[in-house]
Amino acid sequence: MHKDLHGLTLSTDSGTAVDAYDRAVMAYLKYRTDAARHLAAALKADGNFAMAHVLRGYFAMLSYNRANVGAAAEALAEARSHSRRTTTREAAHVEALSRWVDGDLDRMLDLWETICAEHPHDVLAFRLHHFNAFWLGRPAAMQAAVERVFPHWSDELAGWGMVLACRAFAHEEAGNYTLAEGAGRLAIEVDPGDLWAAHAVAHVLEMQGRRVEGIDWLKRLEPKWGGANNLKHHLFWHRAMFHLERREFDDVLSLYDHGFRDLGSPLTQAMPDMYIDVQNAISMLFRLQRQGVDVGDRWVELADKAEARIGDCLSAFTLPHWMMALMATGREAAGERLLEAMRAFARGNGTVERLVGKVALPVCEAVQAHGQGRHADALRTMRPVIGEMFRLGGSHAQQDVLEQVFLDSALRAESGDDVRLVLERVAGRHPVPPSRRVGYATAAARHSF
Known part of the structure; x- marks a missing residue:
């Protein structure tokens, strides 16, 4: 032994x-x-x-x-x-x-x-608890877990930086930005190549609207990411999100093609349908199109992968993204097959099966309706579960794309009450007011929020 x-x-x-x-x-x-x-x-x-x-x-x-x-x-x-x-x-x-x-x-x-x-x-x-609690939408469990073990750790132990990084991200998702940023920056001092720590601080900077600082933070740390796995792509996505807020759309597309959705990179070729990678790509294309940006044929390869993964429901948060890709390419029959597969999966009694049936399925139905131009139907389907979407997992920054689906349908359906509902929701969860965020500014101006 x-x-x-x-x-x-x-x-x-x-x-x-x-x-x-x-x-x-x-x-x-x-x-x-x-x-x-x-x-x-x-x-x-x-x-x-x-x-x-x-x-x-x-x-x-x-x-x-x-x-x-x-x-x-x-x-x-x-x-x-x-x-x-x-x-x-x-x-x-x-x-x-x-x-x-x-x-x-x-x-x-x-x-x-x-x-x-x-x-x-x-x-x-x-670390496995931290990761899975995150993808089950349980930030309080992440926070409690790290605070239980934290007193037992010090810089004398291998993995100290990882514990600090997890503490940073758990507290960022809980809105404790000062503690989160301090822990994340300390983790980077311990290990400048710690991607999770870089990620946690990037989240703080995003939530506080520190966009230029966020771009500089990630660009400065990028040389330390040698040998990194697909989380590197997610950090490129975060950098693109800062550029998106600055309406620097050419920079966003460049990071898409050469950073987080580089189809020629060994990482992407090894795992072309990795859940976090497709979430990055699909959510960004949706955001860009809402701003009137021509994204060319970038949807096609994503929709191909969505069709190939119909029936695989293990990542509940990925499912609405798959539906976005199918609707963006007009694949109506595939969208129906995706919903039928989700309904079949939801007949099980496992943790994810219940989550898919209660939350992911109506959200996907709403995404389908939005893509088909049935905006009143999208609102009617999504409204009862809008307060439960966090259970699908993902960060505040990632979940935001689902809020924008609802907002876009509310604007197109000319439903002022629903527009205000979304604006009030995001204002309550994001320190930067809607009027200063690219996905919400127009709605906020029109509806005197």
């Missing part, structure tokens, strides 16, 4: 396997592409290493792609077959993976919380 970087027992007799496992975990925490390579080395050193198989399953599930659930189930079976030697903590990880594969994400989160309560240095349990 050996111990990991944080003194936690790992059920393997191979020091080589432990070293490779530690590198895989740290690469995951730092959003680096070599995590899978290090994990493969750990399994090569010890094929009976249960936690390495668990990590392989976790990596498969983190793609939010139904095609990879089978690989996660295989990894789970392997982990279970070598569970005779596992510690109680490792056994809890095996069970958490099982719950994830089965769709019981509520119990999965509970298991990670229990692990962290007993082992606050379990960086894997902590």
Whole structure:
């Protein structure tokens, strides 16, 4: 038996396997592409290493792609077959993976919380909880989790910067911008290449309307992102969002083609339909078109991918984006198939199944109606769940595109009450007034908000 970087027992007799496992975990925490390579080395050193198989399953599930659930189930079976030697903590990880594969994400989160309560240095349990709570629209859970483990951490521990970055993002989403910015900047001092910390501070700057500062922040840190995975694309998207607010549309399109939707990049070619990448691209095209920008044929490849993923509902927040792409390219039949697949998925009783049925489905129906010009129908369908959209996951900045769908239909339907509803919602959640935000300024001026 050996111990990991944080003194936690790992059920393997191979020091080589432990070293490779530690590198895989740290690469995951730092959003680096070599995590899978290090994990493969750990399994090569010890094929009976249960936690390495668990990590392989976790990596498969983190793609939010139904095609990879089978690989996660295989990894789970392997982990279970070598569970005779596992510690109680490792056994809890095996069970958490099982719950994830089965769709019981509520119990999965509970298991990670229990692990962290007993082992606050379990960086894997902590980071996975943070990530999944985010995509389930639970910022309070993110905030509570980081504050529980934070007193047990210091700069003497590997991963300290990651904890600071998670603290920054959790508090940013809760509106505690001063604490969030301080934690994020400290994390960058610890590790200038920490993408999650760069991301957290970018969110603070976006929410406070510090657009030039946001552009400079991300441009300055970009040289530190060598070997980064697709989160790098999301940071390019954030930079484009700052340019969008400044109405610098050519800069936005340049970042689209050469940054967050560069179809020729190795990252995009390796995962052409990665959920965060398509969210970035689709939401930006929608925003640009609302400003009258000609986006050319950029919708087409996204709509192709949307059609190919019909029936895959693991990422609830991605589903309205898929519908936007289908409607933008006039693929009416595919839009209907997407809705039917969502209805079938929602008959299940898992965490995401319930979320899709109660929230994602009506939102997608509203996006469809908006795309078809049935704006009164879009308002009628979306209005009852507008206060529940946060449950789909995504940040305030990402969720904003759904608010703009509703606003656009309200403007086109000439429904003043609904326009004011959206303006009041965004004013209550965003420190920058609607009159100073590109997606809302015209509506705010017309309706004397």
